[in-house]
Amino acid sequence: MNFTNMLLFLSLMLVISRIRFTNGQECYDSSGNFTANSTYGRNRDLIFSSLASDVKANGGFYKASIGQDPDKVYAIALCRGDVNSSSESDCASCINSGIQDIMSKCPNQKLALSWGSAGLLPCVVRYASSPIFGRMELDPFSAGYNTGDIRSNNLTKFDEIWEGLMVRVVTKTSHGSSKLKFGTGEANVTLFQKIYALMQCTPDLSQQVCEYCLYQSLSYFQSCCYGNQGGYVLRPSCFLRWDLYPFYRLPIAETPL
Numbered sequence: 001m002n003f004t005n006m007l008l009f010l011s012l013m014l015v016i017s018r019i020r021f022t023n024g025q026e027c028y029d030s031s032g033n034f035t036a037n038s039t040y041g042r043n044r045d046l047i048f049s050s051l052a053s054d055v056k057a058n059g060g061f062y063k064a065s066i067g068q069d070p071d072k073v074y075a076i077a078l079c080r081g082d083v084n085s086s087s088e089s090d091c092a093s094c095i096n097s098g099i100q101d102i103m104s105k106c107p108n109q110k111l112a113l114s115w116g117s118a119g120l121l122p123c124v125v126r127y128a129s130s131p132i133f134g135r136m137e138l139d140p141f142s143a144g145y146n147t148g149d150i151r152s153n154n155l156t157k158f159d160e161i162w163e164g165l166m167v168r169v170v171t172k173t174s175h176g177s178s179k180l181k182f183g184t185g186e187a188n189v190t191l192f193q194k195i196y197a198l199m200q201c202t203p204d205l206s207q208q209v210c211e212y213c214l215y216q217s218l219s220y221f222q223s224c225c226y227g228n229q230g231g232y233v234l235r236p237s238c239f240l241r242w243d244l245y246p247f248y249r250l251p252i253a254e255t256p257l
């Protein structure tokens with residue numbers, strides 16, 4: 001690592017440590033419980049046992065169901081679009097941390113979700129006792145922001161550029177395929193300031209539904225966290241993050257917006 005990279009790395013660590021992420025899992029107590037040795041429990045264990053490798057084998061997104069009603073388990077797993085889905089250390093470890101998270105905190109709920117224990121590298125693990133494929137789920141959600149204020153001598157101009165970028169990345173993300181709905185983008189504010197954004201939907205959603213999920217998240221961010229210099233909104237069906245430094249890996253074939 002040369003000196004410039006080292007400085008960049010250290011400054012990224014400082015910024016990262018200032019972002020506050022909540023612990024990302026949710027057990028739905030009202031949707032019914034199962035007992036440890038029930039058919040439902042065994043189906044859940046079965047689907048979990050191969051989920052990380054199934055996601056890996058399917059390029060970062062996997063959905064499947066196991067069993068017969070009323071013990072049928074539906075599961076969805078999604079890795080972030082810029083992580084190497086065939087690398088154990090990125091995608092699979094996030095999925096496995098999500099599974100561990102659910103197993104320890106939601107031992108008998110029929111419905112649960114985790115974004116992985118490392119909120120900075122979100123992935124989605126969800127399961128339910130009723131169909132979830134192709135259906136948007138907005139709740140529960142988790143949002144947070146960078147504690148620094150936006151430093152700009154013209155906030156109106158900053159907001160215009162921010163909004164323009166968000167609209168472009170929503171469009172790019174929602175127009176993805178049925179295997180990947182992911183987008184990143186950058187916009188120059190000044191010579192020395194850039195905004196970076198990353199968005200993703202579970203790719204089983206249609207273009208319109210993905211767009212809707214992301215706009216709901218943007219408008220929530222504006223209501224909770226406007227004026228902060230970065231942040232994120234995680235939902236079961238989509239997530240977004242933006243900041244003033246490049247926090248994602250650029251895809252190899254990335255075309256600048």
Ligand SMILES: *[C@@H]1O[C@H](CO)[C@@H](O)[C@H](O)[C@H]1NC(C)=O
Nearest residue numbers: 029030031032033107108109
């Ligand atoms: C399910 O179990 C949890 C505790 O693990 C409990 O709080 C909840 O009320 C139960 N829900 C139902 C519907 O029985």
Ligand SMILES: *[C@@H]1O[C@H](CO)[C@@H](O)[C@H](O)[C@H]1NC(C)=O
Nearest residue numbers: 034035036037038041042108
């Ligand atoms: C589940 O099954 C195992 C082995 O069959 C048994 O040891 C355990 O007591 C059972 N647990 C419950 C809660 O019934």
Ligand SMILES: *[C@@H]1O[C@H](CO)[C@@H](O)[C@H](O)[C@H]1NC(C)=O
Nearest residue numbers: 083084085086087088089252
């Ligand atoms: C992804 O990870 C696999 C396994 O670690 C590696 O062989 C491959 O070169 C990586 N791909 C990229 C684009 O980094």
Ligand SMILES: *[C@@H]1O[C@H](CO)[C@@H](O)[C@H](O)[C@H]1NC(C)=O
Nearest residue numbers: 153154155156157158160161
């Ligand atoms: C701030 O930016 C807005 C929009 O680009 C522009 O109309 C306005 O004149 C700028 N204000 C100042 C004080 O530069």
Ligand SMILES: *[C@@H]1O[C@H](CO)[C@@H](O)[C@H](O)[C@H]1NC(C)=O
Nearest residue numbers: 186187188190191192256257
């Ligand atoms: C942003 O600014 C850099 C130079 O600082 C320039 O190379 C790049 O083309 C600009 N990007 C856009 C989208 O205007």
